[in-house]
Amino acid sequence: MPRPGEDELIARYFAPLAGPGALALKDDAALLAPPPGHDLVLTADAIVAGVHFLPDDPPGAIGRKALGVNLSDLAAKGADPLGFLLTLALPADWTEAWLAGFCSGLGGMARELACPLLGGDTVRTSGPLSISVTALGAVPAGRMVRRTAAAPGQAICVTGTIGDAALGLALARAEAGLDPEPGWAQALSAAERAFLLDRYRNPQPRTALAASLRRHAKAAMDVSDGLAGDLAKMLRASGVSGTLALDRVPLSPAAQAALAATPDLLPGLVSGGDDYEILLTAAPDGLDALAREAAALGIGFAVLGEVRSGPEPLAILRNGAPYPLSAGSFQHF
Amino acid sequence: MPRPGEDELIARYFAPLAGPGALALKDDAALLAPPPGHDLVLTADAIVAGVHFLPDDPPGAIGRKALGVNLSDLAAKGADPLGFLLTLALPADWTEAWLAGFCSGLGGMARELACPLLGGDTVRTSGPLSISVTALGAVPAGRMVRRTAAAPGQAICVTGTIGDAALGLALARAEAGLDPEPGWAQALSAAERAFLLDRYRNPQPRTALAASLRRHAKAAMDVSDGLAGDLAKMLRASGVSGTLALDRVPLSPAAQAALAATPDLLPGLVSGGDDYEILLTAAPDGLDALAREAAALGIGFAVLGEVRSGPEPLAILRNGAPYPLSAGSFQHF
Structure with missing residues (x-):
């Protein structure tokens, strides 16, 4: 034809x-x-x-x-x-x-x-x-939110939930016969599987939050190459250090179910790609407004840690103790 | 490594x-x-x-x-x-x-x-x-030169020379062993071959002429898919007809040498791709200024025909008589 x-x-x-x-x-x-x-x-x-x-x-x-x-x-x-x-x-x-x-x-x-x-x-x-x-x-004019403006005393925050797309990719690859089905997939309901696949296939840009970010965020970038690596990159670009409390990373019910079945998934959730959420820092006086405005838009919002001074690498913590995760990025390239 | x-x-x-x-x-x-x-x-x-x-x-x-x-x-x-x-x-x-x-x-x-x-x-x-x-x-503001503004009474003009890149591509393909060497290549000096290869490999955008085009051109587009097809496209987009006198198409000395050796090349010269010259129309009162300003920049400038009213297809003429050339475009796609 x-x-x-x-x-x-x-x-x-x-x-x-x-x-x-x-x-x-x-x-x-x-x-x-x-x-x-x-x-x-x-x-x-x-x-x-x-x-x-x-x-x-x-x-x-x-x-x-x-x-x-x-x-x-x-x-x-x-x-x-x-x-x-x-x-x-x-x-x-x-x-x-x-x-x-x-x-x-x-x-x-x-x-x-x-x-x-x-x-x-x-x-x-x-x-x-x-x-x-x-x-x-x-x-x-002059109001673009930079990646380089993180400064000590600001809170580190993220929108939505993290790690869904990495799990969705694993499910999609198994569906396509490219990889065996991951063990945790058995622990998920059909709706949870569909949710994770959709998070991989249909990123939801946080366009509705742009005006709030202009008003209240100090530094921001989108999370596309893994939360931990992207946060390390933003802090490095700003010449500062900071903390990431893994306990506070927002997980969807589907990701929680997968993690409960396979606790070793945690590093993959915070270093997998394709989240397309917003990672940002906010001064204490802007934090409430941001959380309120995100909630009004139906967008999740969580505080993950704080910006600190100094050249040290990002401190990744679990239950207050250092967690052995290399803060590498997901490499699309 | x-x-x-x-x-x-x-x-x-x-x-x-x-x-x-x-x-x-x-x-x-x-x-x-x-x-x-x-x-x-x-x-x-x-x-x-x-x-x-x-x-x-x-x-x-x-x-x-x-x-x-x-x-x-x-x-x-x-x-x-x-x-x-x-x-x-x-x-x-x-x-x-x-x-x-x-x-x-x-x-x-x-x-x-x-x-x-x-x-x-x-x-x-x-x-x-x-x-x-x-x-x-x-x-x-408001000064972009449109493709759709050709109107009867305007002259049809082109910058530089036409067909060099099509010949250069044939030479490059022969050099790469993808095609046999074309017969006309024997008629060229080493400098002429190098010129044609360079015209294929190194398009020279007519950026220097942009201000003149804003002042004096009525309609314009760049010639990337063959002169005849691109002109037909511009006239169609403007809802007009026009003439193209093949005798007036500017050819480089190298293209003239190739054409003298192989007269059948003519259709290929005016329908080959990659010229990256400017095809334009100008009202009679703007034509002199355009020609003068192009000359001052060292850019060739030639009048090829005129815009006419009516829905007829572009009339392609040689020595005043219709020339049987289908005004199709070079298809990069």
Whole structure:
């Protein structure tokens, strides 16, 4: 069956996702009048089949993830989304059904989070499906939340729950026959399995929290490469040290059930990738407002430790005692 | 030999290319204060080994091309570059020597055209090397040169020379042993061969002409998929027709030598890809200024035909008579 050429592909699948600045995707470039008095915040992340997602993941979930991982970065910087550009490298065996599903997921997230498609490029590749997204956001001038602004006396906090996506990936790999089923999977209900798979496949960018972060967070980044490693990175970038109390790391009921069945999972939960939560520091006077505003949005919020002065590595504690965890990052690269 | 991880890679190879807004590539996102009173112009293009360049092309040329094809789009819109984001998918066999060469070429073009690196992502792929660039430019508010503004009575013009890159690609493929050497290659001097190869490998974005295009061009696009097909596309997008006089298509001395040896080359010259020149329309009162300003910049400038009313397809003429050329585009996709 003949497949559409690039122009037809654009008209059929991408134009429906486009914002006004995209000029109906009929020009060489997109046009964006930046909001006056604002800074632009720019981020680019690529995801590749077999590295960042499984080739057999549902196409809609891949579409949501491609945009979601970028919106997560914008949210962590306190930025409201303006739009995105997409480059899609399609392998020889792509199908229209796959593309329709992909665009449906991508478009759903674009609409939900008010981040329209502005432009992009579709190319062939002899390799795996690869998707690169550049997302643009805006913050009032001078108000981007930096990664480098953690300072002693601030509390270290995180949104949502941690480790679900790492468990979801293990379940997805077992479902795809890539790995044996993990022992803890037997301890989970069908609903708990579905929850963990969804947390892996459908990151929920914390876009709704961006305005609160601008007001009350001192430093922030998104947790994509594992909580412990990302926290170590943020503290290092800020030239400070700090503590992480593992007992306070927020776990979903599904992750708690898995951990109860296999206590050795703990290091994996705090160093697995793809959480797409927000790690932040807050001064004592901003902490209550942040917790209240997160709760009002239905977003979990937990205090994990505190920023300390000094060049020492992050102190990881369990029940007050040092816990032997190397604070390495999950390596997507 | 161990290769550097992503953080080391960023510090060693990418940070030297970064502009102030990149925050030393140490944050989740880049920060850009858009120039007041300007619109942003945004474009994204990806290039893939084996599709848009040959895997054995010199790494510096690949770096230049990855940025250059995007700067060519900005130039065609009359936009001055602000910066770019890069996502690089590296195959398993990448080497530091390759990456150093790539960044040297990329950084050279970024410096020459004042378009610093703002951010990006480096990922692994099991497939071919793939490079996606999003470039941002600025135009005074409301002044972007559209593809859709061609109107009857305007002249159809092009910068530089056409067809060199298509010939250069044929030479490069022969050099790489992918195709037999074309017959016309024997008619070329070593300098002419080198010129054509360079035109294929090192596109020269017409960034210097952006301000002139804002002042004097009515419609414009860059020629990347073949002159005839791209012109047909621009006229269609503008809802008009027009003429293309093949006798007036500017050819380099090297392309003239090849064409003299093999007259059948003509269709390939005007439908081959990778010219990265600017195709534009101008009203009679702007034509002289454009020609003068291009000449002052050392950029060739030629009038090829005129825009006409009506829905007829582009009329391609040779010596005043219809020439049987299907105005299809070079298909990168």
